Amino acid sequence: MNTQVKEVKLAPIRNGTVIDHIASGQALNVMKILGVNENNIDSSISIGIHVSSGKAMEWKDVVKIEDRELDSKTVDKIALIAPDATISIIRDFYVAEKFQVKLDDRVIGLARCSNxxxxTNRGEPVDPEFCVIGRHPPVLRCCYCDRILTNISDNLL
Ligand SMILES: Nc1ncnc2c1ncn2[C@@H]1O[C@H](COP(=O)(O)OP(=O)(O)OP(=O)(O)O)[C@@H](O)[C@H]1O
Ligand SMILES: [Mg+2]
Ligand SMILES: [Zn+2]
Incomplete structure (x- = not known):
């Protein structure tokens, strides 16, 4: 028996999506964005929390979800909590496409203001809009009332 301890990686997937380089601790919020809950799981998902990023003393989270590709709104929401995340689309075990999420200077219609x-919370036909005033971690300020959104993941639309 080989007793040497090797790095344990998450199971490979044939088809699906890898969300890598998620800010450490944010994987469960990514799961929330993906809308995965006990009633709708129909493919394998591996979640790594606080795993080595490969760089010394740096940690990340990673989510691997089989048989699913993400729409652009979902990717834009992930950028709000994990601005360095990369999205890899896996086809037949290989990385078929790979891109980085992008956090624009303005965020429209993705989160609600907490005021x-x-x-934007008074039934008027106004889409919530935020200025990105910090990026690591993301800090959003409402363009209408200037309130800083303190808990982004609880206010995603
Ligand atoms: N078949 C697969 N099943 C599961 N995960 C995979 C598969 N192929 C690649 N990945 C994962 O997809 C991500 C992107 O793959 P890539 O080969 O570009 O990794 P990398 O060289 O480590 O890139 P990076 O610099 O972004 O860390 C990595 O997290 C890798 O572990
Ligand atoms: Mg890597
Ligand atoms: Zn506001």
């Missing part, structure tokens, strides 16, 4: 009195 109940904000114009």
């Amino acid at each position: 109940p009195n904000c114009i």
Whole structure:
């Protein structure tokens, strides 16, 4: 028996999506964005939390989800909590496509303002809009009422 301890990797997938380089601790929020819950799991998912990023003393999370590709709105939401994430689309075990999520300077229609009195929460036909004023971690400021969104993942639309 080989008793040498080797790095344990998540199981390879044939087809699906790998979300890698997620900010450490954010994998469960990514799962929330993916909308995965006990009623709708129909493919394998591997989640790595606080795994080595390959660089000394740096940690990341990773999510590997079989038989699923992400729409652009989902990718844009992931950028709000994991701005360095990479998305790899796996086909027949190989990386068929790979790109980095992108956090634009303005975020429109992806999150709601946490100020109940904000114009965007008063039934007016106004899409919530934020300025990105910090990126590591992302900090969003409402363009209408200037409130800083303190818990992004709880306010995603
Ligand atoms: N068949 C597969 N099943 C599961 N994960 C895979 C598969 N092929 C690649 N990956 C994962 O997809 C991601 C992108 O693959 P790639 O080969 O570009 O990795 P990498 O060289 O480590 O890139 P990076 O510099 O982004 O870390 C990595 O997290 C890799 O582990
Ligand atoms: Mg890597
Ligand atoms: Zn507001």
